[in-house]
């Protein structure tokens with residue numbers, strides 16, 4: 001079964017998690033990025049990213065390749081921003097609503113301690129589903145890497161088999 005991991009990562013933690021899952025499962029990595037990058041340092045980073053998440057923005061994305069017909073499963077991997085789904089993922093879902101219908105769906109969420117329950121619930125609502133095939137939230141898996149996170153990623157992949 002072919003899987004796509006659609007991810008956004010500002011500072012590398014989600015990229016680390018997405019790559020780890022791709023390595024274990026052979027999934028394709030599809031990185032999405034906003035056309036206009038968010039500030040990635042200092043106060044501006046939290047102010048503009050947080051505001052955009054709270055406002056429910058859907059920023060225009062740089063061109064990406066996603067042929068929905070190729071995939072049976074899509075894993076969304078994104079950092080939590082202000083307890084919410086990161087805006088570029090919101091754009092992707094809106095642009096691919098038809099293509100995502102009937103796919104197996106999973107979520108891999110990174111945060112710095114606030115938890116993944118709320119953003120995953122929001123993701124489900126955006127996707128119009130009540131269940132995901134697998135879900136995992138991790139605290140900064142690259143910046144604060146430890147063996148328990150690698151184990152959790154391994155278990156997440158097993159849940160997809």
Ligand SMILES: Cc1cc2nc3c(=O)[nH]c(=O)nc-3n(C[C@H](O)[C@H](O)[C@H](O)COP(=O)(O)O)c2cc1C
Pocket residue numbers: 008009010011012013014015045046047048049050078079080081082083084110111112113114115139140141
């Ligand atoms: C704008 C912004 C808002 C954030 N909001 C939250 C939050 O509400 N809860 C939380 O636990 N972490 C929050 N974080 C931390 C990130 O979710 C976390 O560090 C994540 O691992 C970063 O992933 P990345 O390195 O792939 O960008 C926020 C980070 C940014 C930049």
